[in-house]
Amino acid sequence: MSSHADTHGDGHDELGHILPFSTYRNVLIGLLVLTVLTVVVAKVDTFDFGTLNIVIAMIIASIKASIVALYFMHLKYEDKITWLYVFFPLLLLALMMGLIFIDNPLRRDDRPVEIHDPLAQQLEALQ
Secondary structure (H helix, E strand, O other), rough: OOOOOOOOOOOOOOOOOOOOOHHHHHHHHHHHHHHHHHHHHHHHHOOOOOOOHHHHHHHHHHHHHHHHHHOOOOOOOOHHHHHHHHHHHHHHHHHHHHHHHHHHHOOOOOOOOOOOOOOHHHHHHHH
């Protein structure tokens, strides 16, 4: 018979990962600093990196997402199979984006395509 704490029958009778308030405070401060850094890179003209602005913003956003996943979703304390469920979709995303970036330089220039449609030419002649 299961104990009162084991109400779901999954064998987990612990309450979970209880973190001290200071950890959440530090995570909040870190996320706020990274948010301000993102705005500074995007809006302040003295920190204009040209086309690298989007890359820097995406790196900062990835760091913030990792912090949220590690601490608020308690991924930092999960087992290895859960980490596999995290990394496999990220690997697929990186593969898909990488293939897009490989394909993009191989595309032709945007040139208008000439279409020779005899029916459309006849309709224009009638008007």
